[in-house]
Amino acid sequence: MELHLNDMLVEQAFIDCANEFMEENPGKKITYGNAAAVVEGSLYGRDKDSEWLKSRNRYLLSVLRKYLFDHRLRAVDLFNTMQKNKKQTMGLEEMFRGLRKAKVPLKDRHLRELIYLMDIDHNGEIEYWEFAAVNHESFL
Numbered sequence: 001m002e003l004h005l006n007d008m009l010v011e012q013a014f015i016d017c018a019n020e021f022m023e024e025n026p027g028k029k030i031t032y033g034n035a036a037a038v039v040e041g042s043l044y045g046r047d048k049d050s051e052w053l054k055s056r057n058r059y060l061l062s063v064l065r066k067y068l069f070d071h072r073l074r075a076v077d078l079f080n081t082m083q084k085n086k087k088q089t090m091g092l093e094e095m096f097r098g099l100r101k102a103k104v105p106l107k108d109r110h111l112r113e114l115i116y117l118m119d120i121d122h123n124g125e126i127e128y129w130e131f132a133a134v135n136h137e138s139f140l
Helices: 012-024 051-070 075-082 092-101 108-118 128-135
Strands: 002-006 029-033 037-039 042-044 089-091 125-127
Touching (some): 051 108, 051 128, 075 092, 092 125, 125 128
Parallel strands (some): 002 029
């Protein structure tokens, strides 16, 4: 099932409901706005250059940075505890499970948004260098 609301403005309450719906219904897609895309169950419907999205991305990164600081971890330490294959790379689902198991304080849909943000080269995997980059202020 797909629901397309392209070229329609929606409020944050709709975005939250749509994200929850897609989390509970894998394979369902909802698109809206002028640059909508559905990635790994998360909803993105804002222009990638919008101030709202930049602010959202900064918030997600700040939560991960604070988690690392509060737990006295370096990115490399957290990455190494989560990866199974020891090849300096992790699939998106493996990263999701690892961050959830580590109890990074974000809801599942926000974790998925963060992971999508970290996949800089959009190859469906998080390489160590991508994960380590979250510590740099110039990441965004």
